[in-house]
Amino acid sequence: MHETLRSLSGQQHKLSVMIKTHYGDRFLAKIALGIGALFLADDFTISSSASLLRTFMWTKSLNERQQLKLHGSGFLGGTEDSLKQILNWPGGHVIxxxxxxxxxxxxxxxxxxxxxxxxxxxxxxxxxxxxxEGVVFLIAPGIQKFVGPIELSKYIAHKFEDDLKDEQLSQLEEDMENKPEAPPYNI
Incomplete structure (x- = not known):
């Protein structure tokens, strides 16, 4: 195997990859089910909402999943630009x-x-x-730190109001700025 790879060195290669465009939908349902089990009332796991998420998560056929009417948008469908502008955190993950x-x-x-x-x-x-009204968790993988839960209103105020900065979020920003270049995430 190593010799085969070595013989290909220095040559131009083409690669094609097949990706199902709805690959993240079932994953998103799984995350929602887990988050719900962690943060909502104990009865969530036996609720109709959890049942819908479980059914969606285990349904392999796209056509069958579309019939389930789970509200939201998948990863490739994306979300509204205004929501992204308000909630996204540069260099990290937002839940x-x-x-x-x-x-x-x-x-x-x-x-x-x-x-x-x-x-x-x-x-x-x-x-x-x-x-x-809502809570936010921020994860900065490049420095292996997180912050949360932060009230949604405090998170939004921190991002858009200079006189309403949150101490934990400010510290995370500082830590991210002082860290050497983060590892690439969009290779």
Missing amino acids: ALIADNNNLNLYCSFYGVQNAIVRISSEPELWKERIG
């Missing part, structure tokens, strides 16, 4: 739980490149007292 009327949604952004949102629960009694 946010966002209340919208009687729904709780999971927003994920990986390095600000892959963004998706999915409904975790439409049963406010499972999350209203625990989550409020």
Whole structure:
């Protein structure tokens, strides 16, 4: 094998990769189910919302998944640019739980490149007292640090209001700036 690779050295090669365009949808449902189990009321795991996420996660056929009507957008579908502008964190990952009327949604952004949102629960009694209007978790893989949960309103204020900076977020920003160049994430 090593000799075969060595003989190919210095030559131009072509590579084609087949990717299913909805590869992240089932993964997103799995994340939503896990986050819900961690942060929502114990009854979440037996709720109709969790059942929908489980069914979606285990359904292999795209056509069958589309019939399930799980609200949200997959990673390749992306999210609205305004939501990205508000929530993304340069150089890191964002996991946010966002209340919208009687729904709780999971927003994920990986390095600000892959963004998706999915409904975790439409049963406010499972999350209203625990989550409020929303919480945000930030992960900075390049420096192996995270911050959260931070109230959604405090996160947004930190990003857009100079006189409302959050101490934990400011420290994370400083740590990220003082770290040598982060490893590449978009190779």
